[in-house]
Amino acid sequence: MAQAETNRRSRPKFVAYLVPLGAVVLALAIGAIMLSLLGANPVEGFRAMLDGAFGSGDALIETALKATPLLFVGVGITIAFRANVINIGGEGQMVAGALLATALALALPDLPAVVMLPTVLLAGIVGGAAWGAVPGALKAYYNVNEILSTIMLNVVAVQLMNFLLRGPMIDPGELERGTRIPQTARLQEGADLPLLFGNGRLHIGPLIAVLAAVAAYILLWRTPLGFRVRAVGLSPDAARYAGIPVKRTIVLAMTMSGAMSGLAGAVLVFGSESHRMVTDGSTVGFTGSAGFNGIVAALFGGLHPIWTIPASFMFGGLLVGGIALQRAVQVPSALIMALNGLVVVFVVASDRWKKRLQEQPARVDDTATDGPVLEAVVDDGGGGP
Amino acid sequence: MLEMRGITKRFPGVLANHRVDFTVNAGEVHTLLGENGAGKSTLMKILYGLYQADEGEIFLSGERVEIHSPTDAIAHNIGMIHQHFMLVETLTVAENVALGLPSNRGLRTDLDAVSERIEELAGRYGLAIDPGAVVWQLAVGQRQRVEIIKALYRDAQLLILDEPTAVLTPQEVDQLFVTLRQMTDDGRGLIFISHKLHEVLALSDRITVLRQGTITGQVPVEGATRESLALMMVGRQVKLAPDKPPVEIGEVALEIRGLSVMGDRGDKAVRGLNLEVHAGEILGIAGVSGNGQREMAQAIAGLRQATAGSIRIGGVETTNHTPADVRKNGLAYVTEGRLRDGAIADFSVSENILLIDHTDKRYLKRGLLDFKAIKEHSLRLVDEYAVKTPTIDTPAKNLSGGNIQKMILAREMSGTPTVLVASQPTRGVDIGAAEYIHKRLVQQRAENTAIMMISEDLDEVFALSDRIAVIYEGQIIGIVDRQTATREQIGLMMAGVRPE
Numbered sequence: 001m002a003q004a005e006t007n008r009r010s011r012p013k014f015v016a017y018l019v020p021l022g023a024v025v026l027a028l029a030i031g032a033i034m035l036s037l038l039g040a041n042p043v044e045g046f047r048a049m050l051d052g053a054f055g056s057g058d059a060l061i062e063t064a065l066k067a068t069p070l071l072f073v074g075v076g077i078t079i080a081f082r083a084n085v086i087n088i089g090g091e092g093q094m095v096a097g098a099l100l101a102t103a104l105a106l107a108l109p110d111l112p113a114v115v116m117l118p119t120v121l122l123a124g125i126v127g128g129a130a131w132g133a134v135p136g137a138l139k140a141y142y143n144v145n146e147i148l149s150t151i152m153l154n155v156v157a158v159q160l161m162n163f164l165l166r167g168p169m170i171d172p173g174e175l176e177r178g179t180r181i182p183q184t185a186r187l188q189e190g191a192d193l194p195l196l197f198g199n200g201r202l203h204i205g206p207l208i209a210v211l212a213a214v215a216a217y218i219l220l221w222r223t224p225l226g227f228r229v230r231a232v233g234l235s236p237d238a239a240r241y242a243g244i245p246v247k248r249t250i251v252l253a254m255t256m257s258g259a260m261s262g263l264a265g266a267v268l269v270f271g272s273e274s275h276r277m278v279t280d281g282s283t284v285g286f287t288g289s290a291g292f293n294g295i296v297a298a299l300f301g302g303l304h305p306i307w308t309i310p311a312s313f314m315f316g317g318l319l320v321g322g323i324a325l326q327r328a329v330q331v332p333s334a335l336i337m338a339l340n341g342l343v344v345v346f347v348v349a350s351d352r353w354k355k356r357l358q359e360q361p362a363r364v365d366d367t368a369t370d371g372p373v374l375e376a377v378v379d380d381g382g383g384g385p
Numbered sequence: 386m387l388e389m390r391g392i393t394k395r396f397p398g399v400l401a402n403h404r405v406d407f408t409v410n411a412g413e414v415h416t417l418l419g420e421n422g423a424g425k426s427t428l429m430k431i432l433y434g435l436y437q438a439d440e441g442e443i444f445l446s447g448e449r450v451e452i453h454s455p456t457d458a459i460a461h462n463i464g465m466i467h468q469h470f471m472l473v474e475t476l477t478v479a480e481n482v483a484l485g486l487p488s489n490r491g492l493r494t495d496l497d498a499v500s501e502r503i504e505e506l507a508g509r510y511g512l513a514i515d516p517g518a519v520v521w522q523l524a525v526g527q528r529q530r531v532e533i534i535k536a537l538y539r540d541a542q543l544l545i546l547d548e549p550t551a552v553l554t555p556q557e558v559d560q561l562f563v564t565l566r567q568m569t570d571d572g573r574g575l576i577f578i579s580h581k582l583h584e585v586l587a588l589s590d591r592i593t594v595l596r597q598g599t600i601t602g603q604v605p606v607e608g609a610t611r612e613s614l615a616l617m618m619v620g621r622q623v624k625l626a627p628d629k630p631p632v633e634i635g636e637v638a639l640e641i642r643g644l645s646v647m648g649d650r651g652d653k654a655v656r657g658l659n660l661e662v663h664a665g666e667i668l669g670i671a672g673v674s675g676n677g678q679r680e681m682a683q684a685i686a687g688l689r690q691a692t693a694g695s696i697r698i699g700g701v702e703t704t705n706h707t708p709a710d711v712r713k714n715g716l717a718y719v720t721e722g723r724l725r726d727g728a729i730a731d732f733s734v735s736e737n738i739l740l741i742d743h744t745d746k747r748y749l750k751r752g753l754l755d756f757k758a759i760k761e762h763s764l765r766l767v768d769e770y771a772v773k774t775p776t777i778d779t780p781a782k783n784l785s786g787g788n789i790q791k792m793i794l795a796r797e798m799s800g801t802p803t804v805l806v807a808s809q810p811t812r813g814v815d816i817g818a819a820e821y822i823h824k825r826l827v828q829q830r831a832e833n834t835a836i837m838m839i840s841e842d843l844d845e846v847f848a849l850s851d852r853i854a855v856i857y858e859g860q861i862i863g864i865v866d867r868q869t870a871t872r873e874q875i876g877l878m879m880a881g882v883r884p885e
Contacts, residue, residue: 222753227736227743237726241688241718242740243709 016357017307020300023350024314027342034338040329052324053317064206065271067316069094069264069287071209073294074301074308075216076132076260081303082220083253084233089135089150090261090291091283092157093128097262098269098286099161099169100127102184102277105191105270106169113190120191121208121266128262129255131157136254140247146254154291158283165279183278193271205267209312212260216305219256229253264290293319296344299351318343386411386574387432387543392441394427394598401427402438403598409543409574414565416577416585419595420618420815421786425578428595429545432576433465434458445543464541466532468548474521478514478531479503482538499538506537510564525673526557533564544568545576550584554673555843555876562588581844582611582625594618619816626848627823630831634851635664638835639685639804644694646680646859654680656859657694662804662835667826669850669867670839671875677859678839679721682808685837686718687711699803712741715803719793719810721839723786727793730782734774735763737781738796762799770795771821787818794822798829805829808839823849843872857881 032042053063073090080087087093101124111119131153138144162182171185193203220226231239232249240246268287269277279286297315301308322336387409394402402424409415417425430436432443434452443450445461452458458465472481479500488495500516507514512530520528529549536544546565550558565588569575579585585592592609594602594617602617615623639662648654655677662668672678683689685696687708696704698714706714720727728737739748739759748759763777772791774784781789790810797805807826811819826849830836840846846853847867854864855878863884865874878884 218753224743224749224754227739227754231729231732231736231740234731235726235729237722238729238740240708241686241720241726243707243712244740245707245709 016354017302019350019354019357020302020311020347023346024300024318024343027339027346030342031335031339034335035329035331038331038335040331045325045329045331048328049318049321049325051321052328053321059320061200061202063313063317063320064202065316066288066320067297067312068205068209068271069268069290070294070297070315071206071309071312072212072260072264072267073291074298074312075209075213075305076128076257076264077295077298078301078303078305078308079216079220079229079260080132080253080257081298082226082233083229083250084236085136085139085146085250085254085257087132087135087150087254087257088147088292088295089132089153089258090264090294091287091289092150092154092291093131093258093261094265094268094287094291095154095157095161095283096131096258096265097124097126097128098265098277099157099164100124100130100262101266102187102269103164103169105187106184109188111188111190116188116190117193117270120270121263124262124264124266124269125259126262128265129259131262132258133251133255136251136258139254140250154283161279161283161286162281165277169277171276181278182281183274184276187270187275187277189275191270192275193267201273203271205271208263208267210309212263213305213309216260220305225249225252261291261294264294288319293340293344296347300347302354315343386446388444388447389428389432390442390444392428392431392438392443394424394431394436394438400598402431404441405595405598405600407593407600409576411542411572411574412569413590414569414575414577414588416579416589416592417595418579418582418585418592418614418618420580421813422597422815423595423618424598425595426547427598429465429547429576429578432458433463433545459539459541462540462542463545464536464539464543465545466529466536466547466549468551470528470532472520472528472531475519477517477519478523478534479516481520481531482516482535486539502538503534506534510537510567511560512564525552525675526554526560529553529561537568541573543574543576545578547578548580549577550579550581551841552674554879555872556880558584581842582614583844585614586611596620615816623816623820625820625844627820627827629827629849632665632831632833634666635833635835637661638664638699639837640695640697640700641681641685642695642697644681644684644696645692646677646684646689647692648677648680654859655684658856658860660837660854660861662837664803664833664835665830666851667830667836667838667849669846669853670837670856671843671846671853671879672839672841672856673879674841676856678808678856680859681856682718682720682806682837682839685711685804685806686716715800717797717800717802717805717834719790719797719805719807721808721812723789723793723813724782728781728789731780733778733780734767734772734784734792735759735777737792738763738766738777738799741796742800766795766799767792770825785815785818787814787822790814790822791818794825798825798834801832802834805834805836806839807836809841810838811840811845812842819845843875846875847872855879 035042035045052059054060077087101120104123105120135146135149135153138149139146165182165184169184171183173185174181193205196202196204220230228244228249231244232246236246293315297312298308300315301311318340322339326333326336389407392402392405405428407428419425427436431438434454434457443452450461479496482503483494483496483499489498503516512534514527514530514534549561553561565575577588586606586609589606592604592606593600594614596618611625615625641658641660644655644658645653646655658681670678680689684691687706691704695702698716701714703711703714724730748755767774767777770791772795773788810822826836838849850867852864852866853870853875854861855875857878863878
């Protein structure tokens with residue numbers, strides 16, 4: 001009954017935004033039970049967690065740095081999701097972006113710093129964009145499920161990374177010493193991300209990420225391209241009928257989504273303390289699962305680029321605080337992973353509730369209809385007068 | 386035999402039925418008339434046990450009954466023929482009829498006995514049907530007969546017919562009415578639900594009109610006219626046919642030559658179709674649904690591949706061009722699926738209006754959408770086309786069907802198109818909105834747009850067209866001038882009989 005839904009008392013919009021917050025609280029509550037079962041004091045644990053994430057300047061910086069790749073990926077996710085494409089390939093796109101950016105930094109060591117940084121960041125964008133465009137095109141033109149293709153491209157990307165970092169891109173010093181650690185040489189200093197406060201650890205990465213989120217917001221709600229992306233996402237049939245090139249728009253959305261992840265990868269390399277790209281053989285070793293956690297941050301932020309900013313920061317805090325919690329109450333690190341997993345499951349599952357809350361539109365003024373539209377839905381296709 | 390007394394049904398925020406009294410006598414056809422949302426379906430769903438009334442009582446043959454489910458309803462000999470058939474396509478007629486009934490032979494089916502009884506019923510009511518035929522092979526009219534037989538087999542004394550004529554040709558309608566009359570002669574009571582006023586007048590004994598959940602009139606068929614019924618339905622005088630000032634017919638604006646198009650199932654939906662529509666005329670396309678109308682319209686709009694033939698709009702070849710390109714050449718298209726492809730439910734009115742020209746320079750400022758210009762444009766169209774909406778930022782899904790249709794029409798006509806293809810422009814729309822849409826179509830005709838109006842509603846085709854073309858199995862089987870056309874002639878063509 002459309003009308004039954006429509007006329008239920010409307011709630012303020014922000015209630016819907018509280019749902020993921022509630023989901024986090026519930027996940028933490030279950031985490032508290034797990035902590036108690038392990039003989040640890042959950043209050044003490046969570047206090048350490050909060051303190052470790054937001055308790056000091058250093059903690060906040062750590063959290064911001066941790067949140068940065070989440071925010072890039074999350075923003076990319078919002079773009080893809082608006083086109084109704086589910087991009088699970090953030091991990092692979094991060095790796096692809098990082099690889100191309102690193103390769104360029106290695107290949108052009110003599111570029112002046114002013115040119116270097118923009119060039120390599122752009123390379124990151126291009127690498128990730130390419131890695132996103134492929135599944136986008138496969139979906140648009142060959143109807144290949146994007147969830148499968150993006151996950152598979154994650155696997156391809158990690159193998160490519162292992163090959164390149166063990167072979168063509170490996171630090172010559174490693175070969176000389178015979179240690180053969182799969183990592184590149186220290187990249188040119190011109191490619192280091194500038195630090196925000198002269199010294200310390202906070203580089204401009206978080207700032208770029210926030211700018212990217214704002215840019216994505218403008219793109220989606222202020223430009224014709226974003227309008228097309230949203231139209232295609234909500235109704236490909238109506239979009240096609242209105243003359244919008246649906247397939248091309250899907251590919252573009254995935255390309256932009258991948259570009260964001262690629263930028264995350266590049267920022268991860270050039271903002272790292274070692275200033276080189278290293279692999280431990282797995283994607284997680286490089287990305288820290290940001291390609292997946294970014295999806296959660298985006299869902300947490302209601303698939304809205306601006307809301308994804310605080311959501312990423314909070315989720316980054318959860319990751320940083322988890323380590324503090326583990327140290328404080330001496331629980332196995334697996335518990336922290338379980339805790340993060342719980343948060344992911346709860347937030348993703350709560351999305352359904354949130355949608356239900358959002359789908360109750362504000363009460364429509366009586367003038368909106370020529371009479372009750374109760375049967376307009378039931379009587380779909382009824383004859384005219 | 387039936388008496389519903391003081392039925393009230395509330396849905397949150399809506400009074401769907403308000404103290405409705407409704408009776409049916411044995412041997413009569415009592416019609417329930419009203420617009421979408423007037424509460425007809427709710428009342429019938431209460432009778433059939435799909436809803437429970439909040440207040441009121443139901444009496445059958447003077448006895449008070451509680452109907453909690455369709456099973457109860459069937460046990461009380463109430464049958465319902467739904468608008469959308471409830472048949473299992475892969476089973477035979479006999480199997481469909483027997484479905485859900487206990488067999489005389491325990492766990493084994495007893496289809497021979499069922500078939501015999503079907504043939505007996507079919508013979509008595511003129512419902513020619515083969516009990517062994519598999520349902521998917523049957524035509525729409527035949528499937529409806531199966532539904533009726535299903536109800537008769539269960540010995541329904543009171544039959545609810547929910548828009549049974551929507552899918553039939555005029556001849557099939559006549560045949561159905563004969564059958565229905567035979568059923569009332571046997572003392573059964575029928576409840577007939579329809580929008581089509583001339584059918585209501587042809588079949589009914591009594592007519593009850595509902596508006597916004599309340600009865601606004603209960604009259605015998607004698608003395609009722611289409612105008613008087615429309616007045617009760619809408620609450621004001623309605624012009625059922627718009628005034629059509631003469632317009633000079635211009636050049637050919639839409640020219641279709643030998644067009645062939647595939648349907649969704651890879652079948653040939655349109656086969657070598659030829660048609661011309663001139664500037665300043667409304668060409669009505671009549672035909673039973675599923676004869677290639679949708680595929681033809683989609684091919685014209687560039688939404689479906691033409692496998693052969695050519696389409697020219699304003700003299701320019703547009704066959705298999707992109708939808709955007711076809712639009713650029715002056716085509717506007719009002720689809721039959723309002724919220725499927727005509728508009729985006731979750732987009733606001735303003736965004737829906739912007740849909741076809743969001744790249745237009747008028748609505749852009751330094752590459753960004755110019756919301757001030759967009760707002761002005763939307764407000765102007767909403768105002769000009771009398772779209773009732775609280776604001777232009779309201780999501781389209783919160784509007785009534787008629788207002789969504791007006792919004793789509795406003796958008797499509799805003800560029801003064803060379804050719805307008807309007808598919809089922811008023812289906813499921815309330816009378817007031819339909820009246821308005823008809824008026825706008827006639828206005829557009831005066832502005833020299835060539836209009837192709839595809840409709841399954843013959844009243845609409847007759848009210849608006851200058852010429853009427855009948856589509857049958859993907860071809861135009863005949864074109865007649867509105868002035869000389871008769872319903873019988875069109876009906877025969879709809880059934881595939883070629884004119885002399």
